Amino acid sequence: MIPFLDLKAQYESIKDEIMPAVSETLASTQWILGDQVTAFENEFAQYCSAGIGVGVNSGTSALHLALLAAGIGPGDKVITVANTFVATVAAIDYTGAQAVYVDVDEHTLNIDPGLIESAITTQTKAIVPVHLHGQPADMDPIMEIARRYGLVVIEDAAQAHGAEYRGRRVGTLADMGCFSFYPGKNLGACGEGGIVLTDNPLYAEKIRMLRDWGQERKYHHVHKGFNYRMEGLQAAILRVKLRHLDAWTTARRDIASYYDELLAGSDITCPWEQSNTRHVYHVYAIRVRDRDRVRQHLDKSHIQTGIHYPIPVHLQAAYATSRCVSGDLPVTERAAGELLSLPIFAELGKHEAMQVNNVLRSALKETA
Known part of the structure; x- marks a missing residue:
């Protein structure tokens, strides 16, 4: 049999690196957030040439919190595509906003920039292009339109770890970039995980609070937040895999x-x-x-x-x-x-x- 994906073969090739990282993390008892998560956030941000990384528990959570950090909420409209995993649209729906679909380019199957402007209304607040199958969307015209209309752009880079557009890695091409570390991804955890990349410290600060029950510090809840924290074990494993x-x-x-x-x-x-x-x-x-x-x-x-x-x-x-x-x-x-x-x-x-x-x-x- 030829499998569609062989995670066992990948694990066997690096298990001698993974097991010590797992043992070290277990011994540290920093199983939620902690040093491994901080280290991975920094290493993945550096890999992508982004200023800041904020780790969360899934790619869906990354999209959800990025939208909330940008102020997206009920009554707003967000332009995206329909040829994507449902999580892209679910994250928009979670905020109370409405997804507005634009068709895709015949060749790349990514969002067609030429169709975006006609979909914009006074309620439009953001664009979420998806880098489908690992190919970057055509970001320059998307960003030009967004800047003219004052829209936030959030990259759904869940399938595109390490992909490049005009020499720049995805996740750094817009206001925020969101990645999934679902096991089948090019960079996959041994479970769930996600991250938001940004150069905007205000976005990063809000996402950090929202992922941890909206806490500014322990028991001081300034936002209605979520339990979207990244686990230390997943971060430790991802740090090993990132090297490969x-x-x-x-x-x-x-x-x-x-x-x-x-x-x-x-x-x-x-x-x-x-x-x-x-x-x-x-x-x-x-x-x-x-x-x-x-x-x-x-x-x-x-x-x-x-x-x-x-x-x-x-x-x-x-x-x-x-x-x-x-x-x-x-x-x-x-x-x-x-x-x-x-x-x-x-x-x-x-x-x-x-x-x-x-x-x-x-x-x-x-x-x-």
């Missing part, structure tokens, strides 16, 4: 390039890397006709695949409204029926990628 992230990214990019080479000339549309970006391939998502039958063929050959995401958020029962219905986001909806994510992880061998290619091409012949 660049090597893992290089390996992912090599596999992606090999897939590009193998699939050239087929009826498959491979991921398109924008020339001014560095894609980190959290997901290698092809676009293919008759996607579900092709996937079944791969499954029968014991090749695991994924679909990111089969139902756009605006068509999900929990978030469906009359403001955005089927047909309103044609590129998003068309892509949702065509995207198929192939196995990609740092330990994947070229012989396995070749096997994926061979079975995939056979599937295409059978479904032609």
